[in-house]
Amino acid sequence: MLVPVVFSISNSFKPLDELFVFPPRFFVRNPTLDNFLTLPSLFSDSLVPLSRYILNTVFLTVTGTVGSIFIASMAAYVLEKKRFKMQNVIFNIVVNTLLFTPTVTAIPNFLILSKIGFIDSYAAILIPVMGSSLNVFLMKQFMVGIPNTILEAARIDGAGEQRIFWKIVMPSAKPAWMTLIIFSIQNLWGVTGGSYIYSEELKTLPYALSQVMSAGIVRAGASAAISTLMMIVPVCVFIITQSNIMETMMSSGIKE
Amino acid sequence: MKNAAPGKMRINKDKCFSFFYLAPFLIIFTVFTLLPVLISFALSFTSFNGLEFPKFVFFDNYLDLFLSDDEFLLGLKNTLIIALFTGPIGYFASLILAWLLNELSPRLRAVMVLVFYAPSISGGAYMIWQLLFNSDAYGYVNAILLRLNLINEPIQWFTDTRYMLPLVIAVTLWMSLGTGFLALVAGLQGVDKSLYEAGYVDGVRNRWQELWFITLPCLGPQLLFSAVMSISSAFSVGAVTTALCGFPSTDYAAHTLMNHLEDYGSIRFEMGYACAIATILFALMLLTKAIAQKIIRNVGQ
Numbered sequence: 001m002l003v004p005v006v007f008s009i010s011n012s013f014k015p016l017d018e019l020f021v022f023p024p025r026f027f028v029r030n031p032t033l034d035n036f037l038t039l040p041s042l043f044s045d046s047l048v049p050l051s052r053y054i055l056n057t058v059f060l061t062v063t064g065t066v067g068s069i070f071i072a073s074m075a076a077y078v079l080e081k082k083r084f085k086m087q088n089v090i091f092n093i094v095v096n097t098l099l100f101t102p103t104v105t106a107i108p109n110f111l112i113l114s115k116i117g118f119i120d121s122y123a124a125i126l127i128p129v130m131g132s133s134l135n136v137f138l139m140k141q142f143m144v145g146i147p148n149t150i151l152e153a154a155r156i157d158g159a160g161e162q163r164i165f166w167k168i169v170m171p172s173a174k175p176a177w178m179t180l181i182i183f184s185i186q187n188l189w190g191v192t193g194g195s196y197i198y199s200e201e202l203k204t205l206p207y208a209l210s211q212v213m214s215a216g217i218v219r220a221g222a223s224a225a226i227s228t229l230m231m232i233v234p235v236c237v238f239i240i241t242q243s244n245i246m247e248t249m250m251s252s253g254i255k256e
Numbered sequence: 257m258k259n260a261a262p263g264k265m266r267i268n269k270d271k272c273f274s275f276f277y278l279a280p281f282l283i284i285f286t287v288f289t290l291l292p293v294l295i296s297f298a299l300s301f302t303s304f305n306g307l308e309f310p311k312f313v314f315f316d317n318y319l320d321l322f323l324s325d326d327e328f329l330l331g332l333k334n335t336l337i338i339a340l341f342t343g344p345i346g347y348f349a350s351l352i353l354a355w356l357l358n359e360l361s362p363r364l365r366a367v368m369v370l371v372f373y374a375p376s377i378s379g380g381a382y383m384i385w386q387l388l389f390n391s392d393a394y395g396y397v398n399a400i401l402l403r404l405n406l407i408n409e410p411i412q413w414f415t416d417t418r419y420m421l422p423l424v425i426a427v428t429l430w431m432s433l434g435t436g437f438l439a440l441v442a443g444l445q446g447v448d449k450s451l452y453e454a455g456y457v458d459g460v461r462n463r464w465q466e467l468w469f470i471t472l473p474c475l476g477p478q479l480l481f482s483a484v485m486s487i488s489s490a491f492s493v494g495a496v497t498t499a500l501c502g503f504p505s506t507d508y509a510a511h512t513l514m515n516h517l518e519d520y521g522s523i524r525f526e527m528g529y530a531c532a533i534a535t536i537l538f539a540l541m542l543l544t545k546a547i548a549q550k551i552i553r554n555v556g557q
Contacts, residue, residue, distance in 0.1 A: 001430070002374050004384045075281035078274045090282070097289050099488050099541040101514070103521055104299075104534040105292035107306060112287060131284030137484070138439060141477035145446050161273040175442035183435060186377065234377050235370070242366040 005231065012036070012228040019220050035225035042212055042222060047200050050208065057205035060125060060191060065184040068130045069177050076139030077169050081151060091140070094133045110195060124196035129188070135180055142176035143169065178241045186234045206230065300531035310528060317532035328533070330508050331516040334421060335491060335537075338512065341425045343490035343544075346432030350482060353433065354440035355467065369441055376434040382499040385427050389413040414501045417509035424497050424510050431496070434489065436482030443478030447471055472555045479555065483548040491541050494518065513537050 011019065013031040043050040079091050109128070110119075118124040146169060154164050170177075192207040209230065213223040300317055302310035321328045353372060357365050388396045391412045398410040413419050447470070452460075455470045472479065494514025497503075501510040504519075513533060521530030 002371050005374050005377070007384055007387075071281050071284070074277040078278040082270075082274045084271075084274060093290065094285065095484060096542060096545075097285075097293055098484060099545065100293045100296070100538050101492060101517065101534045103514075103517055104296045104527070104531050105289075107527060108292035108295035108299075109288065112291060116287075127284060128288040131281060131286075131288050133285060133289060134435075136281060136285075138481055141439075141481045142443070142446070144477040145474070161270065165277075175445050179438050179442045182438065231377065238370055238373065238377065239366065242369055243362065 005235070008224070008227050008231060011224040014221075014224065016221050019224065035221040036229075038222055039212075039225060042219075043208070046208075048203070048208075052201060053203060053205045053208040056202060057189065057191070060122060060204065061185055061188040063122075064126050064129045064188045065181060067126065068132055068135055068184055069180050071130045072132065072135035072180070073139050073170060073173065073177060074165070076136050076143055077165055079136070080140045080143040081146075081148070081169075095137055098133050098137065106195075113196065119196055120198045120202070122197075122202065125188075125191055125193060129184075134183070138180060139173060139176050142173050146172050174244075178244055181241050182234075182238055185237045189233055190230070296531045297535055299528050300535045302528040303526075304528040304531075306525045306527050313528070317529050318536075320529070321532060321536070327508055327511060328513075328516055331511045331513045332536075334509075334511055335493070335513040335540075337421065338425055338428060338493050339487075339490040339544075342428045342432055342493070343486050346429055346490065347436070347483060347486040349429075350433055350437040350440055350486070351479075354437060354444055355471065357441060358444040365441075369438070372433045373438065375431045382427065382496065385423070385430075385500065386414075389423065391415065415506045417507050420497075420501050420505060420510040424493065424500060427496050427500065428490075428493050432486070432489065434485070436485035439478050439481050439485070440475065443475050444471070447474045468555075476552065476555065479552050480549065483552060484545060487541050487544050487548065491537060491544070 007026065010026065010028045012035055013033070014028045015030060015032045015034065018029060040050060079087060079094075113119055113124050113128075118127065150168060151164055154168055159167070190206050191204055192210060193202070193204050194207070197203055197207075209226045212219050213226060299310060301312060301314060303313045303316070304310035357368050357372075360368060390396070390398065391410055391414065393399060393402060393410045395410065395413070397413070398407075401407045402410070411419065413423060451470050451474065452466060455466060460466050460469055492514050494512050494517075497505060497510040497512055497515060503515060505511060505515075513536070517530050517533040517537070520526045520533065
């Protein structure tokens, strides 16, 4: 199952003649760094330097991930641990909208974004991400496992709701938000901003890289290097968060 | 109780807290998720080309779909077949794998989870299948079959109607360890270990009973989450068929509802019609989810 990852990495070190050898070879024979080294020069005469695209994507990924996880956790806590009218109705709507195909909501979404005036700004990407039903669903399902008795005990000890949320709920839901970090970064790191962002200086790294890849055969080497570069960040985040999840529950010690 | 005031204030404060914690999500969700869904649903009763104002046509779109659109019916059939195979198998594979991986040491587990999740991370994951099932004699599978004298000429894997659907199902299954799988892996970490000891005292005799009576009930919320994710991905298979078999596929043999929707939504710009397809897909998923929810409720009984 690791084959596509290995293949992509191996490809990015192949010299041009090896990329096109027929029949195709799986592993690289004469590894070279050329594919990576040519990348900066490809952007040397573009309007916006490569570093700007990288900065844009890093900004989007970090802000979007942090913001969406906090907003989702706060909502999930209220939906799971508080009692109020319409609670179940709201939650059912949130879950069921997960099943609706995003393809057809693209046009209504664009109309709404342009009405509000978010088009050609990062709000068009960042704000909708923070209302993700997937995040709230996942967080809420995990918070079911936090015993009410502990929250009640904290209340009796005089802890305010804010304190309970930040000091008890969030730490014990760590496996949940660690998992959300993976989904969120995987998603935002690949955002091209296609139909929402028009200004060149706001465009993202995947957008800039897709320009290079659209050159096809001419840029086959650079494309292979790009695929690997785009994959490295989600994979690293994955490894870091996964090894963290494993230690959480043992250390938090919150049990009934 | 000396006076009621602090208690009342506390309830008010509590309401305030709930409101401010829920409001940001609820507002954004309503504007950017719920509203577009409702608009799409409304559009399914109209004829809309994306430019002119939608024209109300009652149930025409739905009638057309079921009465005069053969590709839709074919797509519906293919989607149901794909969902029937990939949904349950993918779901149980995620569950069993997550359960087995939970036994490993933390480091090894992190590595193995990465291995199984890799197809979902790497962008061009289909590429490897194209290489394996390349339709000339150099494709790995064809080369092996030729060498073993099982076939006389290379098989056109992705254009021969006999092989297209099974291959799509295989690739979808291979990629099915995604969101739900990770949620289950994380969920298993939260199962209280002391419950197992208590269980063995109460007469749990083997690992299967342990799984059924202790692990699964503790995992209930994640089971539902992962089921919803499985349903959603099993019914919306579309990108895989386009990448492997092209669009439109030969004789529409790998045509799915998702392909049909994209055809009308982003190529022909008959948005009303596309929204009707989306609504039917949505109804199918809701029905399946209701069934899954019923089953999950009975786990551990």
